[in-house]
Amino acid sequence: MAHAEGQQHPIGIYLKIWGLLFVLSTASYLVDYFHFQGYLRWTLIIVFMLLKAGLIVAVFMHMLWERLALMYAIVVPTLLLLVLLGIGALEADYTFFSRGIFFGAKLF
């Protein structure tokens, strides 16, 4: 068979991941519900977010079982976004600072 059918995995793994995604979503909702603030809030939100994203891509989208050539072609370019994120943050800080100086003395 040239192409015996593609991704074949036991149903159980999807159900487990599904359950895990429910737990993680509930957890991130509770972060808001219990009014966690500051670094604790941010750490929890980002950890839950990345875990959920990772599970979806790895298992539901079968990235875990693809060849590395495809995995790297898709995953590595997204790291460029970190650069955009950094530029955005720098720019935002500068804009905020300038607005403070020119528009609102009340900020300082």
Place this chain on the structure above:
Amino acid sequence: MTQPVLTRTGQSVPLPEGVQGIVADWSSDQRAFKKVPWGKAMMWIFLLSDTFIFSSFLISYMTVRMSTTEPWPNPSEVFALTLFGKKIPLILIAIMTFVLISSSGTMAMAVNFGYRKDRRKTFVLLLITAALGATFVGMQAFEWTKLIVDEGIRPWGNPLGAAQFGSTFFMITGFHGTHVSIGVIFLIIVAIKVLRGDLDHERPGFLTGRKGKYEIVEIMGLYWHFVDLVWVFIFAVFYLW
């Protein structure tokens, strides 16, 4: 694990794995993405470009939110609902999240049953996925109505604080909702193809004329999981910030 592939001489040679595999795949005289139907590779590349679109939106949102000197409306309160006489923060968004995750679960199972050639189960699961997706869009329509009519939030300003709240909110959730709506339409199309047996009998599609195969269910699934994936990020950075 090495899996054999057919070569012209009829002998099977194992594909190299690891870093060596990447080099071998990319430098081979054939296609770079082995063991993947090209439709699936193309969907992945489309999703990569879509990732950049949504990331640009979310990063611009971060930039305007960090740079505004006006107070930002508290999403926890804006998206609260009064249920059973009690005000519960962010509950609508939480329900939407669960609905979308459930649709991702049924989609993953539809792909699985598709490869097992279980037509009826695949069809039913695809239909449930589409129904959950439609529910999500319906709830979003409700949310938009509430914000526009009751709270007076507009893309150019709102009574709660920073004007950027409205513009980024409608832009990001609108774009995401459009993706979900398109997904629902395609889910229904794929479901009908499955039910009619187009994929079992390799009937050509009406648009491209390509032979029907169960890999289209998986390709549809990739798109659908991506929509869920984007929601994970929107939920975290827009609603929980």
